[in-house]
Amino acid sequence: MAKIKAVANGSKKDAIVKKAAGLFRQKGFKATSMRELAEKVGVEAPSLYNHIGGKSELLQLICFNVANEFTIHLQQLEVTRQTVVKKLDQLIRFHIRMMLQCYDELYVANHEWKQLEDPYLSNFLSQRKHYESSMVQLVKEGIKRKEIKNIHPYVAVLTILSAVRGLEFWQRHKKDIPADVLENNMVNQLLNGLIK
Amino acid sequence: MAKIKAVANGSKKDAIVKKAAGLFRQKGFKATSMRELAEKVGVEAPSLYNHIGGKSELLQLICFNVANEFTIHLQQLEVTRQTVVKKLDQLIRFHIRMMLQCYDELYVANHEWKQLEDPYLSNFLSQRKHYESSMVQLVKEGIKRKEIKNIHPYVAVLTILSAVRGLEFWQRHKKDIPADVLENNMVNQLLNGLIK
């Protein structure tokens, strides 16, 4: 029947992964069947296996693509010469922009990583742990340099990460709140606080 | 074989719901089978149906128990005579304590509500929307009373809710960070900001 359409400048596999991300976000990994995915792609289910290894591979690709993007960004940020506050500012803004650009993938990576199987699950968790540790280091340095209050560094990181991760549930209000408004307000609140 | 043990001061049904919450959090709703749940309860799968209506009822009970607790707390908070900042302070602390008391249930309500079927799904969402609206009202009043910066009210609510919801991922560090430290630090950061 119809042939799988490759996404612009991407393989057919990429097109499948993209559709999978959409469905996995909408319905969850376990609740999405290969038949559903196939229908979305415009093909019969077994045809998918000409392009991918299996359902679990799809989840792996989505999760690690996201994880790698964040890891790379943080590594690049670390070596720049800026104040810690400026770095945190940029980190938060990066999360917000990623949420705009690849909402589905980010959502899936944040919500469905539990469905990964070892060794991918362990890899994913250790990569995330490493990301957290790097942020904690950053906050600690900010405290040492007296840029940042003497707050518990891990709690600070936790709060920031939780807040930006929760951005997914702003998607529902994208029309009401422009991205730049959100960005500036959230950065301001997280760094400067709510109280006048 | 073994009889289902009722949890202290609770029906057998409650015991099943409790075990279900644990499994649903650990593996996800769809990834948890009734046979697994039955094993955890110490019984064969069909025996569960002497106490519950079905798998979906379990999810409904968990989600709405949580939602109702938060709704009630907010309603009680609204009628008290305190500053808005104090109210927000208490609201954040309530979320943190709930996370301590009923981690499994909270996690499931936050992550698996998508698996609810209508009309429960719609009810759940509208209840959550109402909760958000009430918080937005609170922040707006705080701004009017000049207790709070002139920040976008919905963004503020979003940030707070995201941050406290992300507390689930602090559970891994419970031993390192006592609850009161977390509570004070997070409230401080959210209300006063990170920057010195």
Add this chain to the structure above:
DNA sequence: ATAAAAAACTAATAAGTGTTAGTTTTGTAA
């Protein structure tokens, strides 16, 4: 035009799902 490779198809399989029916055991009250 033709041969080779890629990718679609149909059919089928083995495993797992929630749930029901029917029966037996267990606990409770008279």
Add this chain to the structure above:
DNA sequence: TTACAAAACTAACACTTATTAGTTTTTTAT
């Protein structure tokens, strides 16, 4: 002890799942 109800059990069903095998169509390159 006996009768009744609650709750366990076994067996089975109807359905869905991801995936494989084998075949046919489509695309690509010579």
